[in-house]
Amino acid sequence: MENHNEIKAVLGNLALKSADIESAKMTRLGGLTNLVYRVELPDENLIVRIPGKGTEEYIDRAVELHNARAAATAGVSAEVLWADAKSGVMISRCIDGIETMSPKLFTSRKGSPARAAYAFRKLHSSGEKFEFRFELFAMIDEYLGILQKKKARLPDGYHEIVELAQPVKAVLAKYPGTLAPCHCDPLCENFLDDGTIMWIVDWEYSGMNDPFWDLADLSVEAGFDAAQDGEMMQAYFDGPPSDAQMGRMVIYKAMCDLLWTLWGLIQFADDNPAEDFWAYSIDRFERCQALMQSAEFANHLDAIK
Secondary structure, three states: HEEEEEHHHHOOOOOOOOHHHHHOOOOOOOOOOOOOEEOOOOOOOEEEEEEEHHHHOOOOOOOHHHHHHHHHHOOOOOOOEEEOOOOOOOOEEEEOOEEEEHHHHHOOOOOHHHHHHHHHHHHHHHOOOOOOOOOOOHHHHHHHHHHHHHOOOOOOHHHHHHOOOOHHHHHHHHOOOOEEEEOOOOOOEEEEEEEOOOOOOOOOOOOOOOOOHHHHHHHHHHOHHHHHHHHHHHHHHHHOOOHHHHHHHHHHHHHHHHHHHHHHHHHHHOOOOOOOOHHHHHHHHHHHHHHHHHHHHHHHHHOOO
């Protein structure tokens, strides 16, 4: 009930009837760090998002708001109706008639990897300019700095894997991708599918980035197998991807896990109760280790060259 009163106060920023706000049906939705509610009103449905505690340490809400509006203009996301650029409280139009995706649904809903790829391609080729430059290795350093301040624990061997990633850093610097507006955090739950079109929401980590990051991160989050990777890449490039394109995507898979391991450790240090973030971080780190130490990883790195 306390959250409901907070949501009602947020709704007061729109030109709504008091009676409609009081009678609104509110449903808590998923979210690892934020409070997110679907609000059903007589004439429309809305999404209200209240940022989680501690997120201000690593998310610029003004940047997020700019990018969320740009993504809506690009035609891949919901319209932002009201937001506070300082606190990050946001009201968006609800996209109805959709399924909120999950790894299981990406397997069972035929064509969903391709629909996600089309949404990415629409965003990446939109010409919209996102604020913030998503720089992988700078963010790793930033997250390590946050963890150091918190005197937080790291998995055994993390710094060694960061050192092993230096050749990746060198190759990506020598052969940089073309920057485009990217989501940068494509959790399955950030995809909304109506069976024909895939929509993308939640722009907290968005920025100008190499588009292959989005493709790789979705593959990791959804647990794609080789066939699903092939479907996604084939749809994105409107034909078979080259060895260099597939290699770039696979290399970024490992880098996604390298970065989000640290993000999970920050959540663990902040006592985020949403899930077991220590286990989350260890799972990601071990997956990163396994891929980076595999024979195929060096081959994919060579393919980029």
